[in-house]
Amino acid sequence: MNSDKRYGDTGRDKKTDSRREKEKEKRTEITGENGIVERLKACSVFESFDEKDIRALIKYLHPRVSLFKKNENIARDGEMLYEVCIVSKGKVYLSHCDSNGNSNLIEVLGKGGSFGMVNYVGGYKLNIAATATEDVEVVFISVKEFFEKPGDIPCELHIRFLQAVSGDLATKAQYLAKKLEESIRRSTRERLTDYLSHEYHKAGERVFSIPLNRQDLADFLFVDRSALSAELCKMRDEGLLKFDKSKFELLIEMPITEEDP
Secondary structure, eight states: OOHHHHHTOOHHHHHHHHHHHHHHHHHEEOOOHHHHHHHHHTSGGGTTOOHHHHHHHHHHHOOEEEEEOTTOEEEOTTOOOOSEEEEEESOEEEEEEOTTSOEEEEEEEOTTOEESHHHHHHTOOOSSEEEESSSEEEEEEOOHHHHHOGGGSOHHHHHHHHHHHHHHHHHHHHHHHHHHHHHHHOOHHHHHHHHHHHHHHHHTSSEEEOSOOHHHHHHHHTSOHHHHHHHHHHHHHTTSEEEETTEEEEOTTSOOOOOOO
């Protein structure tokens, strides 16, 4: 498949490619195959593969590891991304800024989180920006050969990888559908309750800390920060929860939703 036709390259895209190549040379860390295998194991796309399979996949994925400092852009809204990004260390915010300048936090990625697969498979530009919220390590992999040169890859390995990609895309689609439903149909309290319930299930106990500050939480829930703070105070006064900055305690009276499947 012709990459120019697939992506509709423009002068802007070529400038972006040139910039990314310079960044690649500047940031890429020399990492042995063992290091790459360990980093990829943490990603859901590779969870069904053993170490031998991952080593076989590396030949076609051409992985490289890059380092980013806190608040540094990993990818920009509106640019083409020809590789899939896997977070191997640190935390990354995926956000979108609307036409009114409002920033919406779409997802928070930790170790093993990934982005860019949807955009590569669909062949369209990013509609989110990826920003390092602390010092971050990212593994970039190219999936081009799996989609454009399948004859060069052992059949069984090729099929298994595409199955893994399909599962990952389905999971991301489900996540985005749920987030869309929450953003257009639910009140601030319902959104907040669902989020805290999710964090409760992750922690396994009623006292836990969330990875977001107040502004980031408001952006993630698509609500105004003052409205969020007011709702938290109401819930506290009603005896539903206690909180101190990012630390929360859910009380017995607070309804807890079931854990997501």
